[in-house]
Amino acid sequence: MSRNFFIDFDGTITEQDVVFTMIKTFCREGWQEINGRWERGEISTEQCAQKTFNLMSAGREDILNLASAIKIDPYFPEFLRLCRQNKENVVILSDGYDLIIAHILKKAGIELPFYANRLLVEGNRFSIACTHHNKDCGRCGTCKTGLLHRLKEKNSRTVFVGDGYSDTCVAREADIILAKEPLLGYCLNNDIPALPINNFSDVIKLLPEL
Numbered sequence: 019m020s021r022n023f024f025i026d027f028d029g030t031i032t033e034q035d036v037v038f039t040m041i042k043t044f045c046r047e048g049w050q051e052i053n054g055r056w057e058r059g060e061i062s063t064e065q066c067a068q069k070t071f072n073l074m075s076a077g078r079e080d081i082l083n084l085a086s087a088i089k090i091d092p093y094f095p096e097f098l099r100l101c102r103q104n105k106e107n108v109v110i111l112s113d114g115y116d117l118i119i120a121h122i123l124k125k126a127g128i129e130l131p132f133y134a135n136r137l138l139v140e141g142n143r144f145s146i147a148c149t150h151h152n153k154d155c156g157r158c159g160t161c162k163t164g165l166l167h168r169l170k171e172k173n174s175r176t177v178f179v180g181d182g183y184s185d186t187c188v189a190r191e192a193d194i195i196l197a198k199e200p201l202l203g204y205c206l207n208n209d210i211p212a213l214p215i216n217n218f219s220d221v222i223k224l225l226p227e228l
Contacts (some may be wrong), residue, residue, distance in 0.1 A: 023107065027134070093219075110132035117139070181202075189201060194213070
């Protein structure tokens with residue numbers, strides 16, 4: 019059976035959570051409470067972003083300069099090579115921002131399809147456009163569950179690799195979950211089978227078993 023790999027970006031493909039790093043770097047005090055409300059599911063990604071942007075002092079070049087310093091997992095290119103060798107699909111599903119993802123992938127010389135929120139920049143003002151939103155749920159800006167079901171090939175096994183709060187819904191839908199914390203803890207606490215990983219070196223080792 020063929021495999022479709024759906025992979026989170028921030029903190030999974032990258033060594034750091036880029037959005038969290040951006041917020042810590044450019045936001046005034048108050049973002050912690052907003053982020054906590056999002057983690058608890060009290061506000062949506064879109065609401066969290068707009069409230070956070072009101073505390074942010076930066077421009078487009080500031081964001082791109084920060085993104086340029088972010089490193090991807092050193093084992094990810096090898097994982098990608100193996101998937102392409104086996105003609106298996108790899109797609110990025112992110113509740114982060116397209117501008118940042120495109121910049122980091124280009125810098126790393128990686129071409130991959132990705133689905134994410136749009137980051138709109140006008141001078142020093144930022145806004146979010148949730149083009150892959152699930153209006154019936156409303157929590158995430160990018161509905162990874164909906165995208166997984168729409169993009170997976172028929173009669174294929176879906177493998178999701180992730181780490182964060184925006185991955186909890188899709189974790190219930192994929193056939194196999196490879197998880198870092200805090201997603202791993204969520205899966206264990208909710209009886210969702212998941213295999214623990216630290217990086218893509220672990221993913222590569224698990225490939226023969228998936």
